[in-house]
Amino acid sequence: MTEQPQNWQVFKDTGVPNADWQLPAPPSWRPFGDSVAPGVDRRKQRADTFQMLPAQVDMINAAIYLRRPLLITGKPGTGKSSLAYKVAKELMLGEVLYWSITTRTTLKNGLYRYDAIGRLQETEQLTKLSQGQLNQQEVLKTVQKPESIGKYITLGPLGTALLPSDKPRILLIDEIDKSDIDLPNDLLSIFEEGWFEIPELDRIKEIAPNVRVRTAYSDPDEPSTWNDNGYYTVPNGRISCRAFPLVILTSNGERDFPPAFLRRCLRLRMPQPDKAMLGRIVAAHLDAEYDQLANEYGEVVAQERKKAATDIRDELIQTFLERRQEGDLATDQLLNAIFMVTRDRSPVGSSRKRLIKSLLKNLTSAEDLEDETDEGDESEQDELA
Known part of the structure; x- marks a missing residue:
């Protein structure tokens, strides 16, 4: 039995107009709207x-x-x-x-x-x-x-x-x-x-x-x-x-x-940041939200979510380091990937793998040319599953 994706998508490609949706909270490094400058x-x-x-x-x-x-x-x-x-x-x-x-x-x-x-x-x-x-x-x-x-x-x-x-x-x-x-x-x-x-x-x-x-x-x-x-x-x-x-x-x-x-x-x-430095960078960008969770839902809930997210972060940092050996990657690509898969509503299963792969592309246009073949292979595998 395949794992069913969570309802994380705002746009679902149903073809039906829908005004009943909420704009997700932005990453801490992408604030807009409230600033004078x-x-x-x-x-x-x-x-x-x-x-x-x-x-x-x-x-x-x-x-x-x-x-x-x-x-x-x-x-x-x-x-x-x-x-x-x-x-x-x-x-x-x-x-x-x-x-x-x-x-x-x-x-x-x-x-x-x-x-x-x-x-x-x-x-x-x-x-x-x-x-x-x-x-x-x-x-x-x-x-x-x-x-x-x-x-x-x-x-x-x-x-x-x-x-x-x-x-x-x-x-x-x-x-x-x-x-x-x-x-x-x-x-x-x-x-x-x-x-x-x-x-x-x-x-x-x-x-x-x-x-x-x-x-x-x-x-x-x-x-x-x-x-x-x-x-x-x-x-x-x-x-x-x-x-x-x-x-x-x-x-x-x-x-x-x-x-x-x-x-x-x-x-x-x-230098390009090593594993320890990447951990510090990720924590500096993303840990503040758990203080907010503690205020809203209590320390126990905040620590549980932080522990689950930390395990995912370690996994993605390792993936990022492996991908970086194949070509250039920027640290904000790692932050994007971690942000997307550690939300309350985030993709799972093949959708999660596909999203991470897309967010951690090397900084060259050559990899985009491979996407059409790869996506065809993944679609065939999903059908077989």
Whole structure:
């Protein structure tokens, strides 16, 4: 007799419209809806669950002492970017300035953005003003002072990280290996000098020496990292740091970097977590829910469920390690699998095996090409059973 699956599915493929269903609770690492700054908050949450090794602690301290960027290389899912949030929380460095790199990213993208189109539109309004096409109230709105150019300038993550402060601001440059070939070399002068000029402001510094511009800070819950409510007044068109920012660059190892760039960075290789570390990571992400169960149903029920879930976790961690020998896997794939099979309503039997196999696919598209054959074999086996 085959084992009957539990009623864990929300979508059942019955073809019958059904509004009588409840949205399942999300994983703790995928909250949505209640946050003022959801993208920022989800990234900040990594600080609470990231597990560090002694060598990583040493290199963070070395980067702080030496005022050098830290280049972190490792496989996807090894926690390279999470490290920045861990440091920011413990040292109270405020919001992590996040700069995601693509092949189109340039140094100027990181320093500042000038909205020339918006400025042009305002100029056109002034032209209408000169032709008598605006009323007096509109005139008051469009009369320009030289320093009003600051409305059209926004500092990027790198530019904001270089704002003067007593303690280092923290900047995460994510996936630097995806950049254009010139970007690492373009960063060298900034990393060495710690300052830059904004040409649009430098040209008017004699008549407008102080111009207020927007920064890249976006988290309203951390006003200590903001300067003048998210703005900064730039003196004489130049921004220069007092404390060199703690710059953390991540790389998946997809390319080599120029020796000149590597010489100016400290380097850290993130290892893939072993069995003990995976256990700690899983516990950090998932154990909090058992405290909630204890409050709702009592300690006995919570401990029984935790014991049953722990046995399943150990089994899946071992499966994950075996699968990882065949190809790359990310730790969040393990978390996904454990979450799905340790719920009150979760798949069993062949459905459980099929789901785990799909969630623990290696990080390559080649395995997807094998699915059609495998699914046909499994369907035939289910029919025989």
